[in-house]
Amino acid sequence: DGDTEDYRFAAVPVKTEDRGRLTVYAGAPLSAEHGAVNTALTVMLIGFPVLLAVVGWVTWLVTRRALRPVEGIRREMAAITASEDLARRVPVPGTHDEVARLASTTNETLAALQTSVERQRRFVADASHELRSPIASLRTQLEVAAAHPELLDLDGAVEDTVRLQHLAADLLLLARLDAGERPADARVDLAALAREEAGGRAGVSVRDDAGAAGGVTVAGSRGQLGRVLANLLDNAQRHARSAVEVSVRRDGDLAVVGVADDGEGVPEADRERIFERFVRLDAARSRDDGGAGLGLAIARDVAVRHGGTLTVHDAPAGGALFELRLPAA
Template sequence: MKRPALGSVRVKTTLTAVAVVTLALLAACAGLLGVIHHGLVGSAEDTALTRARAVADKTARGRLVERLSVPDGEDSLLQVVTHDGRILAAGDNLTGRGPVADFAPTEDHTHAARDIDLALPPDPTPRPFRLVALAARDMDGRDVTVYAGTSLSTARHTESLLLTAMAPGIPLLLLLVAAVTWHSTGRSLRPVEAIRAEVAEITERDLGRRVPVPATRDEIARLAGTMNATLDRLEQSMDRQRRFVADASHELRNPIAALRAHVEIAIAHPDLLQPPDLLDDVIRVQRLADDLLLLARLDAGEHTRPQPLDLAARARAVVRRRPAGRVPITLQAPDPAPVLGHRDRLDRILDNLLDNAQRHARSTVTLTVETTPDQRTVVLTVHDDGAGIPAADLEQVFTRFTRLDAARSRDAGGAGLGLPIARDIATAHGGTLTAHPGPGATLELRLPLTPHPTD
């Protein structure tokens, strides 16, 4: 793979993973240090408070001595101070010093605690202590404050050791996370790069190629499968387009050639050409051009604004305006058949189906419009008593430029676009158009029923 750009998914994923892990580690370290600090300081405060209460008890019973015994030597502090700042008693390490602190418990608390830094001889370096101030009274009822402190040096040292131990580990862990994320992301994106490279090589003349589908069965595999399915549809669409252009060119060649011949005859020998012959050729070319234009619009997915219509009423209107054909049409549409569609397009379906039926019928054509018992579908059926459609050709009749009767002339048989156009219009309306085997030929149109018909 090429070297990823700064804004690539691989770089962004790695940076995001490192950032998330960094925040998580910092939060974990801060939480761990906070718990350790709280525990050590709380333990030191509890020890100091216990000693302060013992001294307060001695003070209340009059057993207070001037020099207080400090169990841990200079690592602990003990001092009893009156409200005016006079020292009643103190440990050896505070002998000769003034009050170790100036804070006292509030009225609603019996004790208060603070962290202080205090230098004790002979070391001039200040050391940390957790100092507790406890309110007490001597045997005469006078208010005094007992100060007791416990060294925090051990707690600070423990915190320092923890920081020292974690400091080099965090960068190493982040490097490991970055390396693992970079490698795993690269492996995950390798199929994507292969797909991209393959798609870049596909052209309109080489639509048979497909992208590789990884065996991982993950989202990338599904993406590759979807792309191959899209390429299949695109290839089929291009094949249909090529066949359509080839068939259209072939179908237009004969009527245009005939029209040209008639025009040349009209120019050279005006008395030999009958005007209806020239007009028939022009009409035939015009109809074929209209059919091709309509197919192009349907293929392009042209959207028309549908409206509620009564398909039974449309069937009656189409039958009334049609000229009398070779075979009469029997209409059976007693009840309304409401559908949602485009008036001209639905009329085009009716005309195409009736044209096809009259072309092949022997004596009768029956047009039926009805609704299904569940009142969800409108069914329009056109049946003729002709030779029928072979079972093997029930779908072939909807292929463009298909004429099953090879013996009939092109003028009588048409261009083979009527039924394909009718099916495309039916599909665009959310319906279906199917053919059924004999006796005779039966074409069935099904459209969704709409509850509010108008016409």
Template sequence: MPRFGRSTRFRVALTSFVTSLLALGVVSAWLVLDAQNRLGNGAAQVAKERAAAVVQVLNTGAAPADLRLLVQASIYEVTTQTGERVASCPGLRSGTIVPDGGFEYGDSVQNLKPGDVDLARRESVGCTSALGEDPERNGLRLHVAATVSGDSKYRVYGAAIVDESGQAALDAVRVTLLAGVPVIALLIGVIAWLAVRRSLRPVEAIRSEVAEIGAHDLSRRVPAPDSGDEIAKLAETMNTMLARLDTAVTRQSRFTSDASHELRTPLASLRTQLEVLLAHPDRLDWRDACENALLDITRLQDLVADLVLLGKLDNSGPERLTPVRLSEVVESCLSGRQGVRADVQGEPVVLGNRGRLERLLRNLVDNAQRHASTGVVVSLSTVDETCVLTVTDDGPGIPAEDRERVFDRFVRLDDGRARDEGGAGLGLAIVADIAHAHGGTAAVADHEGGARLVVRLPSADTRN
């Protein structure tokens, strides 16, 4: 199919044209047939009345030959039971209105040719007026009603022609519809094409703008019409999606840059130590050098593990979750730790990944111990069908303006401390991502004399 034929405008216009043509054609045909049937039914009724009038005259004892004088302005024919003609309307040749299939009660249609009518034989006025102005030239289409006389000696046929003026008007309407329906359908198709063309202009503007937006220029937005229709909603959705992509790409770029910086530091330190050790093997203690190198490798390994976990949390789909008792998670994570006290109320159960929930609590406790002065308290309870896990320390606390960004990646509020003590700034980011993956939240709560981090997770009953 040509490219023009694949366009939405053409397909909608073609569909409108074909649908309109079929609909208008069916309606027009029905109207014409209904009008034709009405004309035919009127003629059939007149034919029945004329046949009944002839039967009534014959039932009074009149002879068939007297019908020409007694029945005026009527089309009729009377035959014997054997089909022999005994009387007819003047001007009709013998057997003219008798149905081709022979006698049969009811209404039938008979077409008269110009030669079947001869008005030169006018013994009386007879059926002259009922045959129209010039039946010899135009021919006639008759509706014939057949019946029998009261004594069953004669077969009586009454006939009537369709109203000529009505038939002429109907024929004119038929011709008009035959020519007008395609024109109207074509006009509807053109209107549909113009309407769709006008409606799709904003879509084309959106498409053109999207085609020019590249991966490094996601700050641009598509034009949003003020029509308030589906196209405006599409533009709003596109702009929302572009905003999310812009945020995601910016965050990914920042994450890549920060990760590269964090990876570069231990690698540079490790390389420097090895280069010095190789350059001056007799001046350095190999054991101390290897221990320092091992520390850098350990920090590097932990950083890579955190980055891998964050990547899995970002890209993982729905997981198969199992019931997990948070009291067991607290007991497992706090086993062997000094200066950490647990306060567990009840038996909160969540649907989740036990390993990642243990990682969440471990990161919270590690962060709290890093900042605590004397000790850390881990609390676990259930509030309004929500499992609440709280880790509190008595350290310097977290400023109110930093309580949201503390969960961002590579954010360290203690920039002045050594890197090997302060970490890479991924611990709380992992906490937030794991909580979100389990349908929960992580936040910093108000607390005097230290920091309090609260994780809320829906309980297993709520998730079900």
């Protein structure tokens, strides 16, 4: 028929009665299929770039909106860094997604950092104040002695020097603890250490409740643990009326050392505050008699560094009972 389009043919054999076997050929042009392919190709060539541009634009809008809170967090952190104002906080979006959790975690980190910096500043200020008193007293005595040797108070100068030495040692120990110094891994017999620290102290008795069971041994620094017991005994003797008792026992996997006195005890509202640095509940007590308020803070820090705890409760005799709990070796 003169049509030059591609055709698709099918051949079907047929058996007839009058003409025998015949083959019937049927064909149809492929112009419709070729037209559909050309139309699809045209649509793809024109529509794909348009679709790609639309998808890119939508992706940019969605990404920009999603990252807008992140940019706000970045700007606020840059402002905090520039101003050194740790009291500021980054904005928390109300989306309840990962970005909101990131902002909340950032604010928690800033709060912890602010607390640490404020604690360090307060510590430096308190340390400077505590050091100023013995240094000024010692300087005054030395200046008086230089002008009038006959007025030299040698005993007072020695007491101020010793107090200054003890305060400096406490500050150095706290600095090492804050720096994360790991305690030694030596075996320490708490009962023997308690008897050693209580020796020579009037009115102090030691009760070993685990002696028959092989004693109570912990792993740690003998010097630091001895410092804890010494500080607890000093505190107990300052507040006791007549007697102080040290008890050593095992409680499961824990070694427990108790230091009890028969004084007035510690009010429940102050049982955590007494472990803060430079805190003295008795404001009328002088620094010479009551110390600088670092003993219990050092004791708790050492206990925590050894994986234990230090708490205060009511003693059976009505005073205060300080309990040191450490993992038994």
